[in-house]
Amino acid sequence: xxxxxxxxxxxxxxxxxxxxxxxxxxxxxxxxxxxxxxxxxxxxxxxxxxxxxxxxxxxxxxxxxxxxxxxxxxxxxxxxxxxxxxxxxxxxxxxxxxxxxxxxxxxxxxxxxxxxxxxxxxxxxxxxxxxxxxxxxxxxxxxxxxxxxxxxxxxxxxxxxxxxxxxxxxxxxxxxxxxxxxxxxxxxxxxxxxxxxxxxxxxxxxxxxxxxxxxxxxxxxxxxxxxxxxxxxxxxxxxxxxxxxxxxxxxxxxxxxxxxxxxxxxxxxxxxxxxxxxxxxxxxxxxxxxxxxxxxxxxxxxxxxxxxxxxxxxxxxxxxxxxxxxxxxxxxxxxxxxxxxxxxxxxxxxxxxxxxxxxxxxxxxxxxxxxxxxxxxxxxxxxxxxxxxxxxxxxxxxxxxxxxxxxxxxxxxxxxxxxxxxxxxxxxxxxxxxxxxxxxxxxxxxxxxxxxxxxxxxxxxxxxxxxxxxxxxxxxxxxxxxxxxxxxxxxxxxxxxxxxxxxxxxxxxxxxxxxxxxxxxxxxxxxxxxxxxxxxxxxxxxxxxxxxxxxxxxxxxxxxxxx
Amino acid sequence: xxxxxxxxxxxxxxxxxxxxxxxxxxxxxxxxxxxxxxxxxxxxxxxxxxxxxxxxxxxxxxxxxxxxxxxxxxxxxxxxxxxxxxxxxxxxxxxxxxxxxxxxxxxxxxxxxxxxxxxxxxxxxxxxxxxxxxxxxxxxxxxxxxxxxxxxxxxxxxxxxxxxxxxxxxxxxxxxxxxxxxxxxxxxxxxxxxxxxxxxxxxxxxxxxxxxxxxxxxxxxxxxxxxxxxxxxxxxxxxxxxxxxxxxxxxxxxxxxxxxxxxxxxxxxxxxxxxxxxxxxxxxxxxxxxxxxxxxxxxxxxxxxxxxxxxxxxxxxxxxxxxxxxxxxxxxxxxxxxxxxxx
Numbered sequence: 001x002x003x004x005x006x007x008x009x010x011x012x013x014x015x016x017x018x019x020x021x022x023x024x025x026x027x028x029x030x031x032x033x034x035x036x037x038x039x040x041x042x043x044x045x046x047x048x049x050x051x052x053x054x055x056x057x058x059x060x061x062x063x064x065x066x067x068x069x070x071x072x073x074x075x076x077x078x079x080x081x082x083x084x085x086x087x088x089x090x091x092x093x094x095x096x097x098x099x100x101x102x103x104x105x106x107x108x109x110x111x112x113x114x115x116x117x118x119x120x121x122x123x124x125x126x127x128x129x130x131x132x133x134x135x136x137x138x139x140x141x142x143x144x145x146x147x148x149x150x151x152x153x154x155x156x157x158x159x160x161x162x163x164x165x166x167x168x169x170x171x172x173x174x175x176x177x178x179x180x181x182x183x184x185x186x187x188x189x190x191x192x193x194x195x196x197x198x199x200x201x202x203x204x205x206x207x208x209x210x211x212x213x214x215x216x217x218x219x220x221x222x223x224x225x226x227x228x229x230x231x232x233x234x235x236x237x238x239x240x241x242x243x244x245x246x247x248x249x250x251x252x253x254x255x256x257x258x259x260x261x262x263x264x265x266x267x268x269x270x271x272x273x274x275x276x277x278x279x280x281x282x283x284x285x286x287x288x289x290x291x292x293x294x295x296x297x298x299x300x301x302x303x304x305x306x307x308x309x310x311x312x313x314x315x316x317x318x319x320x321x322x323x324x325x326x327x328x329x330x331x332x333x334x335x336x337x338x339x340x341x342x343x344x345x346x347x348x349x350x351x352x353x354x355x356x357x358x359x360x361x362x363x364x365x366x367x368x369x370x371x372x373x374x375x376x377x378x379x380x381x382x383x384x385x386x387x388x389x390x391x392x393x394x395x396x397x398x399x400x401x402x403x404x405x406x407x408x409x410x411x412x413x414x415x416x417x418x419x420x421x422x423x424x425x426x427x428x429x430x431x432x433x434x435x436x437x438x439x440x441x442x443x444x445x446x447x448x449x450x451x452x453x454x455x456x457x458x459x460x461x462x463x464x465x466x467x468x469x470x471x472x473x474x475x476x477x478x479x480x481x482x483x484x485x486x487x488x489x490x491x492x493x494x495x496x497x498x499x500x501x502x503x504x505x506x507x508x509x510x511x512x513x514x515x516x517x518x519x520x521x522x523x524x525x526x527x528x529x530x531x532x533x534x535x536x537x538x539x540x541x542x543x544x545x546x547x548x549x550x551x552x553x554x555x556x557x558x559x560x561x562x563x
Numbered sequence: 564x565x566x567x568x569x570x571x572x573x574x575x576x577x578x579x580x581x582x583x584x585x586x587x588x589x590x591x592x593x594x595x596x597x598x599x600x601x602x603x604x605x606x607x608x609x610x611x612x613x614x615x616x617x618x619x620x621x622x623x624x625x626x627x628x629x630x631x632x633x634x635x636x637x638x639x640x641x642x643x644x645x646x647x648x649x650x651x652x653x654x655x656x657x658x659x660x661x662x663x664x665x666x667x668x669x670x671x672x673x674x675x676x677x678x679x680x681x682x683x684x685x686x687x688x689x690x691x692x693x694x695x696x697x698x699x700x701x702x703x704x705x706x707x708x709x710x711x712x713x714x715x716x717x718x719x720x721x722x723x724x725x726x727x728x729x730x731x732x733x734x735x736x737x738x739x740x741x742x743x744x745x746x747x748x749x750x751x752x753x754x755x756x757x758x759x760x761x762x763x764x765x766x767x768x769x770x771x772x773x774x775x776x777x778x779x780x781x782x783x784x785x786x787x788x789x790x791x792x793x794x795x796x797x798x799x800x801x802x803x804x805x806x807x808x809x810x811x812x813x814x815x816x817x818x819x820x821x822x823x824x825x826x827x828x829x830x831x832x833x834x835x836x837x838x839x840x841x842x843x844x845x846x847x848x849x850x851x852x853x854x855x856x857x858x859x860x861x862x863x864x865x866x867x868x869x870x871x872x873x874x875x876x877x878x879x880x881x882x883x884x885x886x887x888x889x890x891x892x893x894x895x896x897x898x899x900x901x902x903x904x905x906x
Contacts, residue, residue: 034766034854040682131640131648154647155721161654227684244693245685246864247856248588248767271767273854281764288766387631439637481646 001422025287026542028563029266031556032288034274038246043229044211045125046058049134053211055270056252058092058263059100060214063118063193064205070463070550072205076113076215076235076258078191087507088506089208092116096258098234109256111233112226112312113215115193119185121216126151132212137461138470139207145183152180200503202510206462209551237263237557238492246272263357264545275487279313280304282319289543293536294319295410298357304538316536317548319368321459322344322363322468325404326445326486326530327422328452338395340525344381346427348387351419353531355412363529365522365560366458366468370550373465373511378521381529388427397429404431405445406455407438416530417455446482455530456486463550465514470498473521489526568894579664581882582673585875586666593631594619625661631871632658632665638869639681669872673879678872680865687876687890691858695843697768698857701776702842702851706835708781709788716785717792718819724797732789739786747849748779752852767851776853780846789832795827802826829900831890840888844881 025032042447047056065075074080078094099110125134126141127151136139141147155192156177160170178193184196197204207213220233232240236261238251274282278298283291291315293301319345327343328335334340353360361369364378404415417433431453436444445454456461461467471477475495477485494517501513535553539546544560598615636649636658653659657668672678677686720729756764756775756874765770799805800823809815809841845859858877866871 038683046692128647129651131651157651215779230684244856245680245683245690245860273851273856273860274766275854278764278766278852278854281767283750283761285757285764287763385664 011125025282026540027248027287027480027561028542029561030264031268031290031543031559031561032074032271033268033556034271034279034282034288036273036279038272039213039228039249039338042232044121044214044216044234044242045130045132045134046229047211050207050553054552055249055251056197056211056214056232056555057236057552058147058238058268058556059232059236060216061097061236062210062214063093063208065209066463066549069550070443070467072197072209072276076118080205084126084505084561086202086503087197089195089197089204093193094258095191095216097459098258099215099217099220099235099255099259100233100254101231101400102397103223108239110189110217110233114190115187116190118193118213119187119214120221121217122185122213123149123160124216125181125212126150126506127157130153130154137207137210137212137504139201139204140212142197142199142201142204143182143184149180149182153177156180167214169178175313189544200505202256202502202505203462203464204248206464206467209462238268241267248272253429262384266554266559268556275345276300283538283540284426289540290546290559291444291538292537294533295360297411299490300387300538301357301536305536310538313541314536314538315548315549317535318361318368319459319533319535320370320550321457321533322366322453322464323360323366323457323530323533325530326368326451326454327526327528328449328454328486328488329451329490329526330488331452333395333397334402334452336395337524338391339397340379342388342391342395342427343424345384345391346429347420347423347528348383349530351417353414355529356420356533359534359536360531361534363531365518365529366472366527367514367518368466368532371460371463371468373466373514374520375515375518378518381525385423387428392427392429399428399430401430401432402452403434404453404455405434405436405441405451408435409439411440413455418474420455420528439477443482443484446479448478448480448483450490456487460551465511466498466502467520469514470502471515473517473526474498487526489521489524491520491524492518494524496534566888567893570890578882582670582879583666584877585878586669588873589874590628590631590662590665591872593634594628596630600860607768611754612807624663627653627659627738628662628665632654634712634869635681635871638871657789658796659702662709669875672872673875675731678876680873681870682865682868682873683885685873687872690861690873691876691880694857694861698843698845698850699854700768701846702839704773705780705784705842706839708777709784709838712781713787713792714824715808716789717796718824720789720793721796721800722792722815722819729805731791736786736790739782740790743848744779744783744784744846745852747782748776748849748852751775751779765855767829768855770859773854776846779849779852780842788831788834791831792827795830796823812863824895829896832899836888836895837885841881844884845877 033172035051036050040049041047041052042056042059044056044060047053061076063077064072064080064083065145076093076097078090081090082088092114093115095112097113099113101108102110122140124130125308126146134523135150137548141150156173157545160173161244186194186196186507188194196202217233217234220231221228224231229244231262237254237257239254241250241252243249246302249270249272253263253266257263279291280296282288293304305314327340329335329340347510349362353362361401364380364381365375367374404417404421406413408414410548414435421431421433440456441454441456445451445456458468458472471484473485473491473494475485476485478488478490497513497517497520501510504510504513535548537546537548542562544562546556547558578885596620599611632653633649636652639652639656656667660668674687676688678686680690683804715781720732723729752764752775756762762775765772778896805823808818843858845857845862847859847863849855850857850860851863858880862872862877863871865877
């Protein structure tokens, strides 16, 4: 080296800088999205969480889906009918729905979607070996013979796990297992499927809109086994191009999708591992097209919401959830309704929503606004410490420190817990805070006679009041170890109403019953009713068709990316 | 060659020890609190310790380590975990076996490339390999930046050793080395990327996103290497052959670049090799801040998700990188400097 080669080095540095200047994003027809969490699965039988469902529902499709206003419409079904007793559901399939590719040859498009694929999907959910969350939901077990089928599958699995079996015996067991079907799912030819329910269930169609009930080709599951999640093959509007865990996920348009108008963009590029702060920076630089501000740091959220540049593109709507503190009705002091009411009067819930910078509405009861049978005139506990003190006095309450369980998953939980502690101390109740992981909290609060106070949340499975009231307040929802009814609340009048509503076919009557039930529940105060989250989204000016939906958090197939 | 074989053999032993330690941390440590938990009859510490020893032999050799494997089965099960599902998972994954058998299963899976993530069906080695390119790109860029900055700086300060310039550079280097990357990364991202718009703020692994994470790493690294080089150069510059070169009338620039630098760089190779290994085994903070999908972010994600096979995989991979770097450094020395003998 004769001389110091400054020009060359400067050139390198310059190129390096230029590379960094290059901006990605905004391509017509390509939707750029950044999220934090990698979807745990793309297997419809397993997807029951907010990061998997948005992708599973565009890769796969079910018999029915929701329209813009959460009314149920046909999807892969061409038409459907419900018998007058509400026990039989008949579906005729459309003939132009095809799977993404042929599993054997790999060529696109694959074979036609048949009624057998729907039966297979549901039977897979019911098989305990699949370990699907759908098995814990009441909807699929309501099909006649579903419970028996599930138990029989479990027995087969146990027998097959026996290592002393000869190969011939194993093959024999497998053959028997393959011949096993749910009695109440009737398949007539390739185009007809009929569900016979044990009892009438007005929510059955809702269960068919969930990923658990989406068409799954048996040959793909047979080929990939446990790694089926990595090799999805559905009939949805998008095809999976590439998925690198915690890295990126790329979807491309399915040109053979039965609805020729969908999807409205050519591809969706999702980048994982982007924390909200990074997402905001990238959104403002135009690199990503959509931004969910619901859990953004409050100053960032307020700035984006009020900035004139973004204001026209901000939208909000209810998250369809409820945040609450379960007051264990089986343990003192909360076995006394006056103490439970006192807690509701003592806590300043307005202060808690202020931690969220306005992205919440104070709850009246359990049902969120936007839910059918939501009652805007329902009695609401006011912040009234004097009344709380009086109720505690009437109940003869003697202060004994209690443990308040909450999870550390979201930033505001800690503040809310502190705020509640302070409010309760003001009326003479002492609580000690205990922060645990979310999984731990669920496990502990689900155990009977274990936890006195637990701060929890519930997000809808589908927009029907039964999914809140029946699941969270029915005596039937109490179990010994994994109770969904975390207040262990039991009221016979309420149970009777809920049980009647579940099988009632008349929608108006049904909704009225839920309104009545919620009144009883609010009066009994098994929870400290906190608030409902409000979702806030913002999109780039070139994005069209991105709307908050009452059921799905994202509907990528309707989003259009303009030039 | 004999020396290299010996090195390689030691490398295998190192990897085995690392696997034992990682396995111990993940499977055995969760048992400790229960081992020492007070029972109804024995509450005093000496009694609890002796009881713990009794229980530990039983736990080690005959019983499955429930405390650890319960949590692992729950990770695999995800949201849906009833007793039945957990039992099925443990049966399928061999998590209901006693510890030595579990370790044997782990070694078998690791050697046959069958380690599978608990969270999804991902193969551990494939996942690491897929991200290796990203980490390699970042590590190689960072290392080049170290040298591009450190060599001229080292030369300049060595020539004017003890001057005001040298001292101020020393101070600056000290500051640069002490800046933590997690702070510097965010600062650069916010000001250079977001506020000024001069660089991309990150979000994926590609050339456009490379500058800021590389710069974040380079600040400390370049400062460190410039000081290292400075010290080496000063040693070299006082050698006789430098004086001889000057006496022969060779220009100062040529003396520095040709004669002094070459020799001063030799001791750096060992450090560079090890640094490259540690860069390749993942840059946790930098990769996380810029959402650069490399091995470091894989490691931290797997810890957060309690994804045991992935944790063990990334730890073993890091160990492998260090072992390989050691061997590579040895080979490099043999080629560059014949004076060096491995044994």
